[in-house]
Amino acid sequence: MQDNQYSLSADQIRVLATIAVVVLHVSASGVSRFELNSGAWWLANLLDSFSRVSIPLFVMLSGALLLLPPIDSVANFYRKRVARIALPLALWSVFYSGWTLLKGEVKQQPVPATQLLDNLLNGMPYFHLWYLFMLVGLYAATPMIRWLMLSLKASYAPSPSFYLAIAVTASTLYTLGFTWFGDSWPWPLWFIGYIPLFMLGAAMWGRPSNQGRLALLAAFILMVVIIARLAYTQLSEYPQFGAIYSYQYLSLPVLAASVCIWYLLKRPHQKLAPYTRLLAPYCFGIYLIHPVFLDVSHMLLSKIAIDDMTKMLVQIPLVFALSLLACIFYKAINSRLLKPVFAG
Known part of the structure; x- marks a missing residue:
């Protein structure tokens, strides 16, 4: 695969996943606030279901980008990861702690x-x-995971189906244990459940699907409908469960939807290339800053007398656009002091 195709495919996945994150965080609020089974609720539910592929796509793309290239030095690898994740994580943790305090003061709820x-x-x-x-856990384990995949390749040369089977098995185990432990693991162990997706992204990167685009799109839409229907069934018949199974990033329907959309986005779409290349450098920054504009837009739109469905449909592009503009503004001022904050 040529470098320009590689970059475009990766950027397509990155951009779609970033858009999906914004859609998810706007629509998730609607799922919890709107009247169950209303038109606005179903729209929020479908948008939420569509956007659940966001995190799996990010994880799979990280696997493709980190597990396939050779690691010349483990020390250098970790040094780069510290700059890429650890520093932004520390800075944004401080920022959002302050943002939480500010919101509490505004709401008079210290x-x-x-x-x-x-x-x-x-x-x-x-x-x-x-x-x-x-991601801290995944990055820490990357050299070991890469060694494991290279060892398997040397001994057995497994196909992507092998890693897909591992992901399906892990998702099935998650499904069976969901009502037992849910997401109660401490954060240093969160990465464990995402290792199969991490490996799957690397395994599938250079292997195109035998299915056509229409078949993949139809399968993805079917999975979205299944996710939405399962969410409705759980909320209407089993409301005692706090977390919605089909919404979970490690659930079986989300895994299936993620694989479908992955193969769709792996094929370069040249007509969208200019927009993809424009947005891709700002994806990490958009991910980091968008909750600020989500909170602000929610506060402002709540004062406007329009229906809930319209508010949600306005809020999605508004949050994304403001987040993008914030990232572009940062790049324009080109401040070295803040460089790690929005660097993506």
């Missing part, structure tokens, strides 16, 4: 310092930063 400390120790200074905490 947040105690002990709560901020608990959030940090639990790997969630703000709701979206859990992903970076999970």
